Amino acid sequence: MSDSDYVHQFGPLKENRAGTASGGRGAPRALYPPRLLPQQLSHPAAFTCSLLVLDVPISGAKHEHPTGEDDEVRKTALEFMTTLSESKPGMLRSEPAWVEIVVRGCLEGMGEIPEDDTEAWLEADPAEDPTDDSYPHTYEHSLDRIACALGGQAVLPPAFTFIPAMLASHDWRLRYAGLMAIASIAEGTSKVMQGELTSSYPRSATHIRACGTLRASALDSSAQISSRTGKVPRPIFAALIPALEAPEARVHAHAAAALINFCEGVERDTLIPYLDSIVEQLLKLLNPAATDASKQPKRYVQEQVITTLAMVVDASEATFVKLCSFLRYASIMPLLLNVMQNANGPEYRKLRVKAMECAGLIAIAVGRDVFRPDSRTFVELLMRIENSPADPNDTMLSHFLIATWAKVCQALGEEFEPYLPVVMPRSSASRARKPTSRYETKCQAFEMLLIHASTLNARFGPHVAQAHPRPLPSRTSGTLTQQMVTTTFSQIINCIRTESDASFLASLFKCFLHSMLVIGGPQAFAPELHAGLLEVTKRQLQSLADKRKARAAHLAEDKEEAMLVEEMEDFALEEMAKVLRTLDPNHPLLIAVSSVRELGLHLSEWDGEDEGTAS
Structure with a gap:
């Protein structure tokens, strides 16, 4: 097809108000720009349909992923339809043919996963996934954008015309695509999707128990649905916790990550029956050598497990103390302190700060009496970390140090006062260390001061001057002057x-x-x-x-x-x-x-x- 043939697919330009074609005499083009009208969509819709949608049923026989120029043309057609859907949602929402084409094209593309990539995907660190730039991810992202742009009434009917058959397919790639499609459209269609959840959740729970790839995708799907709709059925927890014992590192890391989505905002009474089992499995992942000396966890698994453990502690609050005995605390805290002491290389930056955060939250949860024996070691490790040579590439440390000092203060209460002469000047130095993020760091530092002041009350007064870069005016006593x-x-x-x-x-x-x-x-x-x-x-x-x-007077299209x-x-x-x-x-x-x-x-x-x- 020539360039002129391609252009003619879009129909003639609309004449301007002066009665002349765009570019002729009459009103300036800037005053009357060309506009795309609904009747002009039939040509580009038919044309892009031939590029984007394959001539085979989605749930039918396997089909090969297009290659070379066909692949690039198909990607261009996808981006054209996605961008136009975002730019003209009001007009395209009422065009069922357009919506059905772009939704079907995305669903087809999401199922085109090369069989050879499966093992590489399961073994890869999620942050360094070699398949992350592949076409299934491109189609998944486009479906998310379309759902957010057009809304549930437009996207959900064509999507669920195909998704049930995909979930029932014998091809694991289509089952994977069906699960991830539900997760992708959940944000833009959550209000309308409620009626579909009763069927999708049992399928997700079943697939979590299936092969490794499907388990990971089902975890992603169910967790995103739950976080966006606020519903966490109990069967999902029953299927999720055993996934923490999966042999594939990618799968149990996904399971730990999914717990965060499930538990954020969930009622505490819903979480309590599963809390002890969750903590037990997370500890096994954090320290597998306790049961098998030959097992060494992957670093990204440790990072995720510590992050999830911190969330569980924060979500359960006092319940964590009641359900997790002192022996459980005695197992967790030494592991975290060991990470803080020995995770020194650049590759351990994230692991170290996550251990700091988790230890601080646990200290608050168990209270000063339980935490007191470990408090001195914890504080000394924080001071050692803060005194270490500054790493200009470590953008997380300053943030987590300030937050962790505040958590230790909350845990120890008035017993934290002896550490204030050390903490206050260091927090000021930390604010000045990174000028590119000084505003965010200063905001966090003020939040830390608020915690110190509200926790220590009158004991904080003598240390206020240390937190201020300039002398406070007329500060001659502990009272406010006029x-x-x-x-x-x-x-x-x-x-x-x-x-x-x-x-x-x-x-x-x-x-x-x-x-x-x-x-x-x-x-x-x-x-x-x-x-x-x-x-x-x-x-x-x-x-x-x-x-x-x-x-x-000028209501924008972006409501x-x-x-x-x-x-x-x-x-x-x-x-x-x-x-x-x-x-x-x-x-x-x-x-x-x-x-x-x-x-x-x-x-x-x-x-x-x-x-x-x-x-």
């Missing part, structure tokens, strides 16, 4: 005046309210501070009103982004109203806040169009 109060509130008011980000504006008003309550309420305010607050509040109300009027912006603005208005009500329950500006809120588009109220909430 100069300090005025300076603090003036800074907050100045930030409110110029802030354009609605989410941070909400945080500023919340900070103002909490600080005002600390000093005794509005009556402790100087008149100039009260006037300054009202002036910047009026300014922000006018700014938000202007933004909402402009948004209503999801507009909904997010409006939600952040509503948070800011809510925090603003709390401040005003504290000043005066009948403050006249409260009416203005309500008026600005009513200017919103309230898109969430009619978002059911995309997700099938309407009947």
Whole structure:
């Protein structure tokens, strides 16, 4: 096919308002750009269909993956249809033929896994998977994008026309593709997918017990569904825990990773019956030499197991102490401290910081009485790690050190005070060490200071100056002076005046309210501070009103982004109203806040169009 034949597949250009073809005399092209209309889709849809979709049933006989130029053309057709679906979701959502073609093409491509890649995939470190750039991953990513762009009502019917047959296929590659397809479309179709979960979960539970490849894919699929829909059926746990004992390293690492998705946000009562078994299996993976001296775990498995163990401890909280005896703690903590002491090479960076995080969470869970015998060793290891030569390529260490010091403080309570003279200056040095990430690091450092202050209370007072790069004004005692109060509130008011980000504006008003309550309420305010607050509040109300009027006049196609912006603005208005009500329950500006809120588009109220909430 020649280039001109290809171009003609898309039909003639729409004439502009002046009655001339694009590029002729009349209005400038910039004022009237060409637009793609629904009636023009029949040609490109038919053309891309011939490139993307194979002439064999998805669940039928095996077919070979296209190679060479055919492969590149097929990939280009896929990207064209995916990008156009993202650019024109409103128009393409109502074109069933278009949606069916692109969904079927993605499902076919996901099942084209070369048999020779199976063993390499099972043995590979997930972070260095040699098959990660292969076409099945490309099609999987495209299906995810299409589902997010077009929504559940459009994507789910054609997808589940093929997925059940794929899950029942004798070809393991199609069963794999069917499972991963459910995971890929879960984010964009979660509201509509609820009716399909009763059939997909039993299949996933069955396939977890099947061959290694399917077990890993089923774990990915079920975990992503659960995290996106908030449902974790008990049969999944019953199938998942034995997968931790799988002989393939990739499979039990996937099982450990899937536990994180399953357990995040799950009710604690759902997790309790399985907690002891989960911890027992994770310990076996972390230290297999305890039962078989010939077994040495892969590093990525250890990293994943420690990460999962930390999540289980954090999710179960006090239940971890009740169900896991002191002997279990005595098995875990020495392993983690050993990692912190001996994992020194560059390849062990992630393992070391994950061990630090997990040990800190366990220390909080078991409490100071149990943790006390190990606390000194733990602190000495942290100090040794912090004093080691700085590695410019280690972007994780500073973050985890600050967080771990805070966890040790929470675990020890007032007994942590002797370590403050060491921790406070080091945290300041850590903030200055990495200028490229200084803002994120400073935010985390302030969070650490908040934990120290709230945990140690009055004992933290003498150490505040060490945390501040400059001397605090008029700090002659442990009480706030009027100069300090005025300076603090003036800074907050100045930030409110110029802030354009609605989410941070909400945080500023919340900070103002909490600080005002600390000093005794509005009556402790100087008149100039009260006037300054009202002036910047009026300014922000006018700014938000202007933004909402402009948004209503030029409603973008991306409703999801507009909904997010409006939600952040509503948070800011809510925090603003709390401040005003504290000043005066009948403050006249409260009416203005309500008026600005009513200017919103309230898109969430009619978002059911995309997700099938309407009947």
